[in-house]
Amino acid sequence: MTHTGPGAPFGESNPGGEPPKRTRRWLRRLGVILLVLLAVVLGAVAAVAFLAKQEINDLVKAETPEQRATQSQLAKPLAGKPTNILVLGSDHRTGTGDDDRRSDTMLLVRLDPQNRSISMLSIPRDLYVNIPGHGQSKINDAYSLGGAELSVKTIKEVTGLDVNFTMDIDFKGFRGVVDTLGGIWVDVDRDYLIGENTGIAAIDVDAGYQRLYGKQALQYARYRHDGRSDFNRIARQQQVLAGLKKQLGAKGVASNIPGLFRVFRKNTTVLAGGGEVPAGVLYNYLRLALALEAKDVYQIEYDGTTGTAGEQSIVEYEQGKMDAAVKAFLSPSAKAREASADQLVGKQPANAEPVVTDKSNAAAPPAVPDPATISVTVLNGSGVGGAAGGMASKLTGVGYKVDPKQSNADNSNYANTKIFYADNGSKPAAEALSASISGSSVQAKDVSNAFTTKLLVVVGRTGTDVKAGSGSVVGADEGPSGGEENEANAVPIKAAARVTADAEYGRDDFSTVGKLAFPVLYPTVREQSSSYEEVRSYKIAKGEKGNYDAYRLVAQTGEGDYWGLQGTNWPDPPILDSPTRETRVGNRNYKLFFNGTKLHVVAWREGTGTYWISNSVLNNLSNETMLAIANGVKPYV
Numbered sequence: 001m002t003h004t005g006p007g008a009p010f011g012e013s014n015p016g017g018e019p020p021k022r023t024r025r026w027l028r029r030l031g032v033i034l035l036v037l038l039a040v041v042l043g044a045v046a047a048v049a050f051l052a053k054q055e056i057n058d059l060v061k062a063e064t065p066e067q068r069a070t071q072s073q074l075a076k077p078l079a080g081k082p083t084n085i086l087v088l089g090s091d092h093r094t095g096t097g098d099d100d101r102r103s104d105t106m107l108l109v110r111l112d113p114q115n116r117s118i119s120m121l122s123i124p125r126d127l128y129v130n131i132p133g134h135g136q137s138k139i140n141d142a143y144s145l146g147g148a149e150l151s152v153k154t155i156k157e158v159t160g161l162d163v164n165f166t167m168d169i170d171f172k173g174f175r176g177v178v179d180t181l182g183g184i185w186v187d188v189d190r191d192y193l194i195g196e197n198t199g200i201a202a203i204d205v206d207a208g209y210q211r212l213y214g215k216q217a218l219q220y221a222r223y224r225h226d227g228r229s230d231f232n233r234i235a236r237q238q239q240v241l242a243g244l245k246k247q248l249g250a251k252g253v254a255s256n257i258p259g260l261f262r263v264f265r266k267n268t269t270v271l272a273g274g275g276e277v278p279a280g281v282l283y284n285y286l287r288l289a290l291a292l293e294a295k296d297v298y299q300i301e302y303d304g305t306t307g308t309a310g311e312q313s314i315v316e317y318e319q320g321k322m323d324a325a326v327k328a329f330l331s332p333s334a335k336a337r338e339a340s341a342d343q344l345v346g347k348q349p350a351n352a353e354p355v356v357t358d359k360s361n362a363a364a365p366p367a368v369p370d371p372a373t374i375s376v377t378v379l380n381g382s383g384v385g386g387a388a389g390g391m392a393s394k395l396t397g398v399g400y401k402v403d404p405k406q407s408n409a410d411n412s413n414y415a416n417t418k419i420f421y422a423d424n425g426s427k428p429a430a431e432a433l434s435a436s437i438s439g440s441s442v443q444a445k446d447v448s449n450a451f452t453t454k455l456l457v458v459v460g461r462t463g464t465d466v467k468a469g470s471g472s473v474v475g476a477d478e479g480p481s482g483g484e485e486n487e488a489n490a491v492p493i494k495a496a497a498r499v500t501a502d503a504e505y506g507r508d509d510f511s512t513v514g515k516l517a518f519p520v521l522y523p524t525v526r527e528q529s530s531s532y533e534e535v536r537s538y539k540i541a542k543g544e545k546g547n548y549d550a551y552r553l554v555a556q557t558g559e560g561d562y563w564g565l566q567g568t569n570w571p572d573p574p575i576l577d578s579p580t581r582e583t584r585v586g587n588r589n590y591k592l593f594f595n596g597t598k599l600h601v602v603a604w605r606e607g608t609g610t611y612w613i614s615n616s617v618l619n620n621l622s623n624e625t626m627l628a629i630a631n632g633v634k635p636y637v
Contacts, residue, residue, distance in 0.1 A: 062271055070149040075162040076274030081411055082112040082330075085165040086155055088148060089174065105221075105237060106139065106151065108161070110329055115415065119298040120241065121159075121329040122234035127304065128314040129158050138314060148269070158317070159326050160383065162413060169268040175214030177244075183211040184243035185574050187601075187614055189562040190533065190554050192223055200225060208538060208552035209566050209575060212243075226560070231301065235617035238299045293578040298332035299595055300325055301618070330415040330461050331439075332596065333489040340491050340597040341581040344623045369429040371399035375453035376433075378406050381414030387459045391417075394466040395457070398436070409458045410448045417463035420445050420456040430455055439463035492597055497628035498621075499525045506532040509553075510636045513537045516549040518569040518609035525632025527625055529558030540568060561616035565633065568610050576603050576612070585631060599623040602630040 062071045077083045089105030106123040125140040132153045134145055142154040148166050155163060169177075178184055192205040203219035205212070212220060221240045224233040302325045304315045376395055380388035388406035396402045417440040421430035430442045433455065440463040449456060503524040510522045514537055526532075533554040539547035550568040557563070579591035593601040598619035603612035613630045615621050621629075 062275075066147055066149065067269065067271060070147070070152060070166060071271045071273070071275070073149055073152040073156070073163070074166065074271060074273030075164055077164040077272065078411055080113060082110055082114065082413055082415070083164045084161055084413070085109045085111070085167060086152060086163045088143065088151060088166065088168040090143060090168055090170050106155065107237070107241075108155070108159070108163075108329065112415070115332070116292065117296050117298060117332050117334070118292060119300055119329045119332045120238055121300040121302070121325060122237055123155070123158075124231070124234065124302060124304060124315040126306075126313065126315045127158075127302070127317055128307075128309055129154065129317045132157060136309070138312075148271070159322065161326065161329075162383075164273045166271045167268060168270075171218055173266070173268050175218050178212070178214040178217045181244070181247045183213045184217055184240065184247045186210065186212050186217070186220065186239060186243050187566070187575055188212075188220065189564060189614065189617055190556075192220065194225065206538070207534070207536065207554045207564065208550060209568065209573060210538075210540060212240075217243075231304075232617050234301065235299070239617065242294065242297065242299075295337070295578050295580050295594070296334070298328075300328045300332070327462060328489065328596075330413075331489070336489040336491055336597050337580060337594050340599075340623065341592055341594060343491055343494055344592070344599065344627060345581065345583040345585070369432055371395075372401065374426075374429045374433075374455060375401045375403070376455045376457055377403045377451040377453045378457045378459065379409040379449060380406065381409035381412060381418070381458040382461045382464075383412035384461070387464065391457060391459045391464060391466070395433075398466060400433075401453075403453060414458055414460035415462065416440060416460040418443055418458045418460065420449070420451070420458070422451070422454050422456075426454040433457070436467040437463050438465065438467070490597065492623060495622060495624060497624040498528050499625055499628045499632070500528045501525045501632065503634070506535075506553075507636070509535045513551045513636075516551065516567075516569070518549060518567065519607050520551065520636040521565070521567060521606065521609070521611055521633045522636045523553070523565055523629055523633050525629050526555060527557055527563065527621055527629065530555045530563070532556075533562075540570060540573075542570070557616070557620070559620065561618065561620045563616050563621055563629075564614045565629075566612050566614060569608055570610055571605070573610065575601070576610070579603075585627075588630075590627075590630065595619055599626045602626055604630070 062068045085108070087105065087107040087109060089107075106125065108121040108123065110117075110119045110121075112118070123139060125138065127139040128136060129139050131137050131139070131142045131145060131150065133150075134141075137145075139154060139158070142150045146153075148168050152163050152166060155161070187209045188205055188207050190207045192203045194200050194203050196202045201219065201222055203216075203223055205216050205220050217240055221237045222233070223236065226232055302315075303321050304318065307314055307316045378388045378392045378395065388408075392402045392404075392406055417437055419430045419434050419437070419440055419442050421427045421442065422445050427442070427444075434440045434442045440460075445451070445456070449458065501524060505526065507522060509532055510520055513520050513535060516537065533556050535551060535553050537549070537551040540550045541547050548568050548570040550566070550570070552567075553565040555563050555565075576591060576593075580594040581592040583590050583592065588604045588606065591601075591603040592599060593603070598615070600615045600619055601612050603610070605611075611633065613626055613633070615626055
């Protein structure tokens with residue numbers, strides 16, 4: 001299970017020469033910082049269009065034997081193709097030697113120009129896997145045993161994915177970047193408090209929407225002392241990255257460009273497969289990343305279970321669960337996200353076929369080309385051994401004239417099967433074949449893969465089942481590439497909300513909020529196993545102009561998940577940018593924010609207040625439960 005080559009980012013431009021004008025020099029620095037921010041937030045190290053060649057080359061140059069060894073493990077990114085970036089957050093203490101270094105964070109980021117999406121897959125640090133040359137151990141031990149090189153080898157073996165870039169940033173660098181950005185906005189689900197000198201990493205962060213600076217942001221991202229340790233920690237890390245992405249467009253960032261660049265250069269190592277990459281490639285990736293909205297960023301979870309190995313706590317490695325996570329990482333679905341929103345609010349999907357009730361006037365379906373007249377070449381674009389041969393057998397089984405010679409495509413990181421047609425005359429045949437391969441797409445012939453047949457089928461990770469004319473599946477595979485089904489893209493089955501209605505429960509807790517500059521609302525409906533932990537009122541600092549009033553209800557389910565109600569007189573907090581859907585329910589206009597197919601936030605304006613219901617960090621409250629809680633929020637009088 002190996003995936004090779006994707007396509008995208010890093011390095012070159014134009015050497016120095018005469019010193020540029022002051023304005024151009026400032027713009028180059030701006031470009032460097034945009035690059036820095038994008039790398040930290042997305043791993044998409046791509047802002048070369050504004051930079052001088054030497055500045056970029058110095059930033060990504062492999063200077064040591066260890067760095068060159070790491071670079072040898074990376075695949076060269078290709079123009080217009082997806083790229084995979086491994087972000088390593090390391091706890092390396094300067095001057096203490098290599099034996100003390102540890103990887104605290106391992107995050108895969110995929111920037112996909114074909115799917116117009118960014119997906120993030122965090123790897124649990126306690127995942128118990130084979131580390132090449134060292135046997136079974138926690139995956140974060142790879143870094144202490146062999147640095148970034150061994151971390152890349154291990155990730156490739158565990159996921160079957162190629163890596164195009166590595167970005168290794170230490171804690172000091174992370175804190176510096178967050179501080180130089182002016183902090184990040186985070187919706188904190190509950191209180192986090194561990195004192196100093198306890199033998200456990202200290203933290204002091206209150207519940208509620210707030211700006212976190214470097215030290216607190218790092219504490220929040222690293223915290224792992226709760227019932228779900230690694231899993232909740234991963235969700236918080238991705239939450240912090242989302243906050244960084246939003247801060248990228250904040251006012252005042254430009255004034256801190258030189259300082260941010262110094263912090264990044266001093267505390268971060270970035271390497272790219274194949275060394276230098278054309279500037280145009282990097283620029284196109286930067287444009288894509290900056291154009292994508294928050295809803296186009298998908299947070300993928302490895303749904304593992306905890307266990308023990310000897311006396312240590314671990315996360316079990318299960319092949320099927322890793323395959324599912326990788327599938328979701330490679331092919332996040334905007335259609336599934338929109339369908340989940342449609343289902344929740346009772347709307348028909350925009351792309352649904354019209355229902356024909358009077359079939360006497362319905363147009364006849366177009367004629368389907370006879371497969372026996374269609375010649376097909378099959379290439380393997382998935383990296384899964386035998387995928388092309390399997391597809392060729394299936395196509396032969398339904399009557400296509402398949403070239404007996406199969407080989408590899410231009411790269412092995414195709415998320416979904418693609419069908420290319422040689423000319424316009426072959427397009428109907430391509431569309432007919434695509435209709436029988438769910439999840440596939442159709443495209444005109446391009447320069448990426450040569451073929452002389454009418455059609456070219458490039459087999460991807462998903463979209464490998466072929467339906468015969470009867471609708472039955474021909475030769476369905478089993479295992480990782482056995483079909484286009486993707487659990488993360490499955491629209492949740494509509495179910496009753498798991499709630500209890502009780503207008504008196506917890507009402508007295510809101511008496512402590514006091515008088516605010518906007519109406520106080522409270523929930524008369526709660527998740528059925530929940531109890532209320534606290535209600536706190538506080539100020540949200542908005543800079544030199546003063547503060548906003550705010551309050552936060554923290555609720556805990558019987559399973560230990562925290563959800564909350566937030567209220568503030570801030571009319572447009574950054575968390576409410578880019579909703580998945582806006583809908584009217586009763587007298588309220590709701591903004592719905594989905595993470596994939598799971599509803600994460602329900603928000604609305606009422607009078608002078610802004611309110612939202614936040615799901616748990618793992619989104620364990622059902623979509624229906626979230627909406628029912630929001631509908632039950634009433635004025636506290």
